[in-house]
Amino acid sequence: MKKVISLILAVAMIASVAMFAGCSGKTESTADGSKKFVIYSDNAFAPFEFLDKDTNEYIGVDMDIMAAVAKDQGFEYEMHNEGFDASMGAVQSGQADAMIAGMTITDERKETFDFSEAYFDDGQVVVVKPDSKIKKLEDLKGKKIACKTSTVSGEYAESIKDKYGFTIDYFEGSDTMYQAVITGSADACIEDFSVIGWAIESENVGLKIITKPVNVKGYGFAVKKGQNTDLIKKFDAGLANIKKSGEYDKILAKYGY
Numbered sequence: 309m310k311k312v313i314s315l316i317l318a319v320a321m322i323a324s325v326a327m328f329a330g331c332s333g334k335t336e337s338t339a340d341g342s343k344k345f346v347i348y349s350d351n352a353f354a355p356f357e358f359l360d361k362d363t364n365e366y367i368g369v370d371m372d373i374m375a376a377v378a379k380d381q382g383f384e385y386e387m388h389n390e391g392f393d394a395s396m397g398a399v400q401s402g403q404a405d406a407m408i409a410g411m412t413i414t415d416e417r418k419e420t421f422d423f424s425e426a427y428f429d430d431g432q433v434v435v436v437k438p439d440s441k442i443k444k445l446e447d448l449k450g451k452k453i454a455c456k457t458s459t460v461s462g463e464y465a466e467s468i469k470d471k472y473g474f475t476i477d478y479f480e481g482s483d484t485m486y487q488a489v490i491t492g493s494a495d496a497c498i499e500d501f502s503v504i505g506w507a508i509e510s511e512n513v514g515l516k517i518i519t520k521p522v523n524v525k526g527y528g529f530a531v532k533k534g535q536n537t538d539l540i541k542k543f544d545a546g547l548a549n550i551k552k553s554g555e556y557d558k559i560l561a562k563y564g565y
Contacts, residue, residue: 345385345539347374348395350409352481355506355563356527357389357409370408372559373427374529377546391480393458399532406531406539410500412460413528422533424543426526428502428560432464434519435504436496437489443518449473454485454494461498464523486513506564 349370350357357368366389378385385405390398392411398404400420412430413423436442442451449472455462457478465476477494479485482503488494490513497504501521507513529543550556 343383345383345405345536346388346403347385348388348390348398348404348407348409349374350392350395351389352483353392353410353503354482354511356503359389369428369559369563369565370410372562373547373550373556374408376550376555376559377543380546380549381542383542392456393480396458399530402532405536406529406543408529410503410527411530412525414460414463414525417530418533420533421530422535422537422540423528423530424540425547426528427547427556428527429524430500430502430527431521431524432461432498433501433504433517433521434496434498435486435489435515435517437492438514438516440496440516440518442496445472445519448496451475451495452477452493454479454488454497456480456482456485456499460523460525461500465498482507486515490514502565510564 349366351366352358353368355368356370357366359365360367366387371387374385374387388398388404392409395404395407395409396411399407410428410430411417413426417423434442434445434448442448445468451474453465453469453474453476455465455476455478457480462476462478469476474495477488479488482499485494485497485499486504486507489497497515501517504513504515504517508515508517529540531537531540547556550559
């Protein structure tokens with residue numbers, strides 16, 4: 309009987325190990341035994357990440373910086389463009405090792421994420437249709453403002469909505485947020501300056517910027533707090549190297565910066 313019980317326990321332990329190994333959603337091993345990191349990103353935040361209709365692949369500043377850093381540091385990764393909220397959730401749950409998605413570094417986010425050095429600085433602006441009568445923040449009284457969920461733009465809007473007397477509607481993506489303003493279901497939106505600037509100049513989105521950038525902060529590569537510290541170190545080292553070599557400037561120039 310003891311032998312039977314021991315055999316059952318051994319089988320159960322093997323099954324348990326196999327089950328947990330199969331549930332892991334991050335850090336796979338490559339052929340040479342090194343780590344292959346799982347990185348998540350946004351899917352509609354041009355020019356940082358967006359779908360190239362010709363190749364059906366995601367491109368952008370973040371995609372190019374990630375590729376250049378990985379090449380410089382000699383590690384492999386698997387990119388998932390699932391959206392901003394999904395990216396944060398994947399990192400927090402352990403499904404992803406890290407995220408790069410135009411994510412502004414804030415004190416609040418530092419409570420749950422560890423960040424790299426900032427790789428790009430940006431601020432928020434108010435955006436309207438070209439024929440809008442809204443010319444300044446004071447004109448937003450009684451208006452409906454569109455914002456993207458879980459973003460610093462949304463936080464900025466929340467911080468000034470009582471002062472200027474407007475309400476906020478939230479959207480999952482920048483593209484749907486822009487459409488809300490274009491179609492008139494929202495009177496204006498608040499967005500990162502570089503992102504809406506790209507949309508207006510390169511994608512001919514029928515909107516205009518009416519304020520100067522405020523609340524300027526840096527974007528960072530992020531991991532779950534207290535985990536993947538080596539990956540943060542690799543990113544920072546690679547970022548420093550591509551800046552020194554001029555590759556970083558080439559990437560920004562490619563997208564008009």
